[in-house]
């Protein structure tokens with residue numbers, strides 16, 4: 001089968017097609033004929049070796065999001081019940097490049113039975129492929145922050161894919177949402193559900209406090225502004241970091257380190273994403289598609305910044 005991946009860490013040019021053995025669904029697993037794989041900043045980190053580790057002995061596929069059609073279903077096991085899945089079903093799944101089944105830039109992806117969900121009604125596979133990883137990340141951040149209905153929530157980098165998903169899912173929980181975004185992205189974050197938009201900049205915390213004078217109850221730092229964003233949170237509130245940042249020891253804010261890898265076996269949570277899309281609370285952040293062989297171009301475009309809407313590789 002075709003795998004788009006790397007054998008040495010480096011720039012976008014290291015991504016190349018490889019012909020590798022087809023995997024098959026074992027007990028507790030399904031196999032997905034992948035049609036679409038979204039390209040995310042985490043894929044860049046896989047490509048450059050940003051997660052550490054030694055260079056791969058076998059071609060390594062980046063990609064944490066896949067959508068496609070099930071073409072094999074393994075026997076159910078005590079832990080992994082495959083009985084909900086059938087051949088021909090359209091599904092979306094989270095994938096782990098460093099996990100036993102590898103990343104999503106592949107023609108066939110084996111997935112544990114609890115790492116996927118059906119595609120929301122009316123969505124293309126390209127649109128669906130933008131949902132699993134960032135949808136689960138936004139949910140994990142909101143769950144960890146645990147802000148009660150009517151509370152205040154801020155998102156930095158709100159115009160990005162994680163940002164718009166967090167805005168939409170927070171709004172659905174009845175939170176008042178403050179979004180940090182450039183003026184050109186104002187309509188985009190308002191359309192996602194933001195109540196207030198504050199401009200980008202090093203003074204982001206001050207801007208947010210102009211809306212929430214005592215500080216917000218919780219903040220998701222999708223733009224990785226760390227200490228610049230921390231003062232936006234009230235004493236006793238929560239700060240969700242997506243890059244493992246630690247606050248100064250004397251901080252009175254609880255820092256939550258968000259790791260979507262931890263939710264690989266929580267595919268059931270994707271049902272919340274399906275429900276949010278089908279009730280029009282969440283819109284897939286789809287930009288455009290490129291053939292899988294153009295992965296280097298997709299990674300170059302992502303590195304340029306300013307992309308709005310996820311680029312999706314098609315297989």
Ligand SMILES: NC(=O)c1ccc[n+]([C@@H]2O[C@H](COP(=O)([O-])OP(=O)(O)OC[C@H]3O[C@@H](n4cnc5c(N)ncnc54)[C@H](OP(=O)(O)O)[C@@H]3O)[C@@H](O)[C@H]2O)c1
Pocket residue numbers: 040041042133134137156157158159160161162163180200201222223224225241242243258259260261305306307
């Ligand atoms: N820990 C985890 O499990 C996990 C899971 C998912 C994502 N992540 C991380 O979460 C982050 C967001 O992901 P994403 O997919 O949403 O990325 P994205 O689509 O690239 O969005 C990032 C957004 O932040 C904006 N931004 C960049 N620098 C900024 C700054 N200094 N001030 C304000 N805004 C700024 C970007 O604007 P421009 O495009 O104009 O630069 C963009 O709108 C990434 O770092 C990703 O690796 C972590």
